[in-house]
Amino acid sequence: MSEPALLTVEKLEVVYHRAITAVQGISLSVRKGQIVAILGTNGAGKSTTLRAISGFLGIDDARVTDGSVTFNGKRIENRQPNEITRLGIALVPERDKVFPNLTVIENLTAPFAPAHYNRRDNEVLAYQFFPRLAELRSRTAGLLSGGERQMLALASALVCRPELLLVDELSLGLAPVVVQDLMARLVQIRHELGTTIVVVEQSAAAALNVADYGYVLENGRVVLDGEGARLRAHGDIQEFYLGQTSSSDRRSYRSVKQYRRSRRWYG
Amino acid sequence: MSRGMPRASGYFRTDYAQDLALTQTRLERASLLAFAVMLAAFPFLATAFYLDLACQVFLAAIGALSLMLLTGYAGQISLGHAGLLAAGAFTAGILFREFNAPFWVTLPAAAAVGALLGIVFGLPSLRLRGLYLAVSTLALHFVVVYLGGEYESKRGYSTGIMIDAPTIGGYAITNGRVWYFVLLVAAAATLLICINLLRSRTGRAWRAIRAHETVAEALGINIAAYKLLAFVISSAMAAVAGALFAYYRHFVSVEAFSLFLSIQYVAMIIVGGMGSLLGALLGAVFVTLFPYLIEAALQQLPNAQSYAGVLFAVNYAAFGVVMILFLLFEPLGLVGIWHRVQHYFLLWPFKHRPVAGAGK
Amino acid sequence: MQLAVNIVVLSAIYALIACGYVLIYRVSRVLNLAHGELMMLGAYLLLATAASFAGNPVAAIAAAVVLSLAVGILVYVFLMRKMTGEMVLAAVLTTVALGTLLRGLMVLIWSAQQQYPGQALGFANPAIALPGGGRISTFAAILVVTTALVYGGLFVFLRFGRWGVRMRAAGQNPLLAAQRGINLHAVYALAWGLSTLTGSMAGMLIALDSGLTSSMTVIGLKAFPAALVGGLDSLVGALVGALIIGAAEVLSIQYIDPLLSDVVPFLVLIAMLIVRPWGLFGTREELDRV
Ligand SMILES: Nc1ncnc2c1ncn2[C@@H]1O[C@H](COP(=O)(O)OP(=O)(O)OP(=O)(O)O)[C@@H](O)[C@H]1O
Numbered sequence A: 001m002s003e004p005a006l007l008t009v010e011k012l013e014v015v016y017h018r019a020i021t022a023v024q025g026i027s028l029s030v031r032k033g034q035i036v037a038i039l040g041t042n043g044a045g046k047s048t049t050l051r052a053i054s055g056f057l058g059i060d061d062a063r064v065t066d067g068s069v070t071f072n073g074k075r076i077e078n079r080q081p082n083e084i085t086r087l088g089i090a091l092v093p094e095r096d097k098v099f100p101n102l103t104v105i106e107n108l109t110a111p112f113a114p115a116h117y118n119r120r121d122n123e124v125l126a127y128q129f130f131p132r133l134a135e136l137r138s139r140t141a142g143l144l145s146g147g148e149r150q151m152l153a154l155a156s157a158l159v160c161r162p163e164l165l166l167v168d169e170l171s172l173g174l175a176p177v178v179v180q181d182l183m184a185r186l187v188q189i190r191h192e193l194g195t196t197i198v199v200v201e202q203s204a205a206a207a208l209n210v211a212d213y214g215y216v217l218e219n220g221r222v223v224l225d226g227e228g229a230r231l232r233a234h235g236d237i238q239e240f241y242l243g244q245t246s247s248s249d250r251r252s253y254r255s256v257k258q259y260r261r262s263r264r265w266y267g
Numbered sequence B: 001m002s003r004g005m006p007r008a009s010g011y012f013r014t015d016y017a018q019d020l021a022l023t024q025t026r027l028e029r030a031s032l033l034a035f036a037v038m039l040a041a042f043p044f045l046a047t048a049f050y051l052d053l054a055c056q057v058f059l060a061a062i063g064a065l066s067l068m069l070l071t072g073y074a075g076q077i078s079l080g081h082a083g084l085l086a087a088g089a090f091t092a093g094i095l096f097r098e099f100n101a102p103f104w105v106t107l108p109a110a111a112a113v114g115a116l117l118g119i120v121f122g123l124p125s126l127r128l129r130g131l132y133l134a135v136s137t138l139a140l141h142f143v144v145v146y147l148g149g150e151y152e153s154k155r156g157y158s159t160g161i162m163i164d165a166p167t168i169g170g171y172a173i174t175n176g177r178v179w180y181f182v183l184l185v186a187a188a189a190t191l192l193i194c195i196n197l198l199r200s201r202t203g204r205a206w207r208a209i210r211a212h213e214t215v216a217e218a219l220g221i222n223i224a225a226y227k228l229l230a231f232v233i234s235s236a237m238a239a240v241a242g243a244l245f246a247y248y249r250h251f252v253s254v255e256a257f258s259l260f261l262s263i264q265y266v267a268m269i270i271v272g273g274m275g276s277l278l279g280a281l282l283g284a285v286f287v288t289l290f291p292y293l294i295e296a297a298l299q300q301l302p303n304a305q306s307y308a309g310v311l312f313a314v315n316y317a318a319f320g321v322v323m324i325l326f327l328l329f330e331p332l333g334l335v336g337i338w339h340r341v342q343h344y345f346l347l348w349p350f351k352h353r354p355v356a357g358a359g360k
Numbered sequence C: 001m002q003l004a005v006n007i008v009v010l011s012a013i014y015a016l017i018a019c020g021y022v023l024i025y026r027v028s029r030v031l032n033l034a035h036g037e038l039m040m041l042g043a044y045l046l047l048a049t050a051a052s053f054a055g056n057p058v059a060a061i062a063a064a065v066v067l068s069l070a071v072g073i074l075v076y077v078f079l080m081r082k083m084t085g086e087m088v089l090a091a092v093l094t095t096v097a098l099g100t101l102l103r104g105l106m107v108l109i110w111s112a113q114q115q116y117p118g119q120a121l122g123f124a125n126p127a128i129a130l131p132g133g134g135r136i137s138t139f140a141a142i143l144v145v146t147t148a149l150v151y152g153g154l155f156v157f158l159r160f161g162r163w164g165v166r167m168r169a170a171g172q173n174p175l176l177a178a179q180r181g182i183n184l185h186a187v188y189a190l191a192w193g194l195s196t197l198t199g200s201m202a203g204m205l206i207a208l209d210s211g212l213t214s215s216m217t218v219i220g221l222k223a224f225p226a227a228l229v230g231g232l233d234s235l236v237g238a239l240v241g242a243l244i245i246g247a248a249e250v251l252s253i254q255y256i257d258p259l260l261s262d263v264v265p266f267l268v269l270i271a272m273l274i275v276r277p278w279g280l281f282g283t284r285e286e287l288d289r290v
């Protein structure tokens, strides 16, 4: 438990186009070997956080304006994405996660692997976790189904041999069965490669089943965090993310807190 | 954005007339007036050489303004500007030679030919995103030069077409001073047209497209149509400039319209400052005078005669260097430098303008 | 028969030049309008190395080839690199400026006169009689073979080479490529280097075959329609496009008017843009119809 943190994010602030503050002071800490889930509604800033960690902000004219990201003791905020990848962080982005005009094999060839791995190693690694890709090896990636594409994206991220794997919206547009299967693969990857994993999820149920720790974001801030099992049992999470409640009008977590606070104050 | 600094201390416009006015403050009006007086006095003080130089600047200014509309505002590159000028010049020349047409026929005809070329060459390339216009304007250049050359050789004007001076009510414009005012008025008229175009819905659409094509599209702007419109207007203006050039020189020949001329126009808008009409004017002045400066500089070197043959090469190289320097270090061009000097004096003794939103 | 030979030779020239446009466009979406000048620079480099490696033509050619690769990489590192992340418009204008500068410099250094690097290297250029009755000059034949080899090499490299696949990846999604650890600057520098290399080889062979003047840049410009007709992002397309343009040009010179030679490639281009704007082999969605 006292193992030092692999990744520490402190008071991170990200601004789009010098105007829109998407992340306002998020602090996270990820220990080696953990699976950490980041939850939150649409627009909460989950993707932005992941992209800031992996240097993926570039073209959107977004910038880390405050705070720090430390990985393995090195400050990495605002570094070039290829440098960050070579330090050991790989991201599976939300959209455009594969090279659509390359074949599956080429998608596994393109990533920059440490020098002592050859192409064969990369393929073996990919098929070890996603045997389905072996059948599709010479298919153009743009023609894959959503689930297959997600597998390919995960596999091509693994080719970089990351210490830390960041996965944005694993479940986006996928059938629940597939999501469960992919989550199981993440656990397998952690088990066999020792990779630390951060998953961003809308659907909290699937993520919290495998996560050791979870953070809930809202409006660019962390509003709740705790161990996976505890979060799953948490009343508000159950109400607002797992949908296990009878309340018909769904309000945001924040407004409920305010409501409760005001009830306390005004009796 | 186009207005770097508020000249007055706030936004005090209370009716539409003020909004439409071209100048906002008394200082602005006064300096504009002073400048106009200077322009009017110039031909009576200058020698024939400087008068000719001024006329060249005005002609260049019309071309540069039209290219600025296309590149600086609609975000498309044209490498065929010389071809459009040539089209205008040849329209005037051919109409004069074949039908003895007066200038009030040839100038509108030149504009029409320019617009037509704009449609023919703009329509296919502007359907696509990306800089396809650069290539199809290259095509335009070669086609016009080929047709012009054909006309010259078929009709036996192998050295070029002579054109008589335009006449107004029996008076032929041959005097340099008169030409000065004619071209000055033409350039000023072009400037006014540009200013008003840019303040209209059309101008706003162009700017939206240049800033962000996808967003502009999402806002319901018909991108292809507006890009085409920009190219058609720009082509028509350039063709008129070409026709004026033909009258001014009394002479049309394909030799005068090389690819290098197109590059000079591109240089004008780069050096002047992308996305600014003032920039087009400054660029026109700079690029017109620059070769003379280089020549003068070479004259100072010890064995000046030996450079005479390579003068054009020196020009090429110098233009290349100047364009690269501006693209790398001052993308806002001379206008950018001008604004910085302005700020320096406005804010003196302070160094920096308070940044909007500073202090969070 | 002679007509067919002429078509093949001209197409080979255009194809060899056009692949340079395609390489750079494909990875960085920049139209390199200085390609014609860079190609001519390659030819002049050969002239220069011919003077310094007198009596050793192979060494001279090898040195010129290596130098042209270096030129391409240096152009990226010292100039175009500064324009990455800027608008494409600015990058393209930079290539225009670079072309203008190079053209001036080349005339200043090597003068505008016709030069013959072939003679400087001591090569004869005898015509070879072909079986069907046509004739082809030695260097034209070498050029056709070189084009075939270059295209073959590029195909293999882009399909099977690690860096080749990375170049294609970077062209499709630069950000994801960077995220997968690919150094974009290295990829772009490689593209510029290869593009200048192939262009220079074309320039050298043309100069060896028929001499070298500053009008060579026009050939470079005329190869652009070849790249575009095929679809700017496809090598097969460039090859087919070059064949179309070459055939159109040779035939119209033969049967209509020799003066048309500068115009025809562009007329074909306009026709293509009207019918099928994304080119014969270009991918439609990649070009983003407006
Ligand atoms: N490219 C961009 N330009 C401007 N604003 C952006 C951009 N990308 C995201 N934002 C804004 O930043 C905020 C956070 O976005 P982010 O994508 O991080 O949310 P998210 O938590 O991943 O949401 P989702 O679950 O929908 O993916 C949103 O308000 C969004 O509008």
Ligand SMILES: [Mg+2]
Pocket: A046, A047, A048, A094, A168, A169
């Ligand atoms: Mg997201």
